[in-house]
Amino acid sequence: MKYVVLIIDGASGWPAEGLGGKTSLEAAKTPNLDQMARRATVGLAGTVPVGMEPSSACACMSVLGYNPKVFYKGRAAIEARSLEIPIAADETVFRANLVTIENGRMADYSAGHIGSNESAELIRFLDEKLGTPELSLHPGVGYRHILKLKGRPETLKAACTPPHDIPGQPVEDYLPRGEGSDILRNIMAASAELLKDHPVNRDRIARGEKPATSLWLFWGSGQLPNMPSFKDRYGLSAAITSGVDLLRGLGQMQGMDVLCIQGVTDNADNDYAFQMEQALGALETYDMVVVHVEAPDEAGHAGDAEGKVKAIEMIDRDMVGRLREYSRDKLRALIMPDHPTPLKIRTHAAEPVPFMIWGSGVRTSGARRFTEADAKGTGVTVAEAHNIMSMVVRG
Template structure:
């Protein structure tokens, strides 16, 4: 039997007043998702344990098949994997933002969407002036880069810059969690301080900026972590897996999980994504792999932008352009398959941030017995035959076996 997860990032929501108390999922026209609910079994899934952050890295780890408490890894190492940077056991990786600092405060967590060439020049300069002695910067995308420290220790607390916009930088120093982290905290604080002069010398920072124009004036490393020691999906489930996503974080998870990462042309991570291309890639991947993890970011982006109309449109596109195409494909090919459709976490469009509430799940296909639920949404899923699942229960229902 083949297995497919259709992961619609941030799709679940809370009731919205302007929708008469319905959620975007309830308000959107979703005949194909509703068909899955009608013919399949529904439930709720607690993807994020209470003591872990409400992040996509935690929630997707859960859905993919891992106990997030045992396998939680920081964004830095996941993005390192996605950039093709192989870490040794003694290296520490951190996401390194280029931020905009102004009047000794964080003005933005982003120094702007830099071109590839501008980013390459900045990373070359940072390595030239601040690198060496086990410190190296790697280029990522726009303002999102990577810092690797040989022998760095993860017993440190860094402040995610998006959580501290408008705050005094002097109060946001990296701190050590115990003696072990002291040296590393000191190294990072010095790098941040020294980066101000390095970046001030950039031609683009010497030009006069329009008011409110973001520019890269400081580095800001955060999300420090060491290479995870995860079992592969093959070891965990016995299945060969593939991941389809536009998001670096999910690509990184797939790489550490030993899954094939499949790139789709026109997959953007937003509402302009190539839904048809992703559906076609999933159907193609199912011919070769027994387990395919199809991740679509668009609903989460619409939620972060607080755009209710766009969120509803994204959900309707997911239904009519992605789910419909997949159902048509597997039925035409008479594929023996079990499909799970779910978000990783809710991202309520009114509050714009991830929350930990359980997400609605529907299982459909081979070996799944239909329950009485007729529609796919947050409220109906709670009445389904699968009940409220933790990570282990979801794993057992989806893979049909106990996680070792």
């Protein structure tokens, strides 16, 4: 038996006025997902434990079969693991987004989805200007980067707000606050001064693109937890493909190999077809391949109803369609979002999401489509989504 896990990041959501009162999954034309749903176990799963942040870190950890209440110690360290940034016992790390702040408001949490090449140039520049033996900046993917601090454990007590939670809001109300926040605020302020006239930003403005006006620090964490490997836990060799550091880091923490596939990105320009083609090809080597797609989540954060629906439709056509072509008798697949990203609030919610287990030996639960309503209608619920992986692997 071979296994595929397809995580459609942020695809779930709420009914939206711009979609005629439908959710993005309901509005999207998804013939492949819907055909599979009719022959699958479909239900609702709680991916975010009560009281925990509705982040992809918690939610994807659940999808991959690990209880966040036990293993989640902070997101930045997971991303640092993907970038092979070591974290000593006296060091802390923070996610450092490049953002666009205009007239004191959060204009764009991703600096116009700045590309990795331009953003790496900016991060190296900031590290040159701000870096010390106790402070270093490390480029990641797109707008997402890492700040590492030595000897400042109090910074982990600072209350920080993700920039994608505050679109259009006055940033002064959401700067780091409380114990340990001063150093974070100072770094952010210094970055804003340094980035004002950088050539990369001048070029972006000339092209009509949003400049990266500041670093925004959040999701601080310390060292990684010790996690049992996926092989030890489930008896399967596994690999993962994703356009974001977080998922690659999670996979590495679980002993998965990372598939480096050309054209895999963190946005709508992702090569969906090639990503799934290469993932299915990797099943010749691995028992399981995890395929993570970020585009629906990014569209949700942008409040882009059309873009989110289109991303879901592209995934259905170019990824799920290929998955259906793989022999159903030799494959079992888990397909689900990690969390909702409702268009109305443009950030994550902690509500249950639809899931589907399809393939060899799987019972049908009566769903007609892969939507929130159909999933709820089956009456199948998994309160803690980290238990789903056992359902997939052990039947």
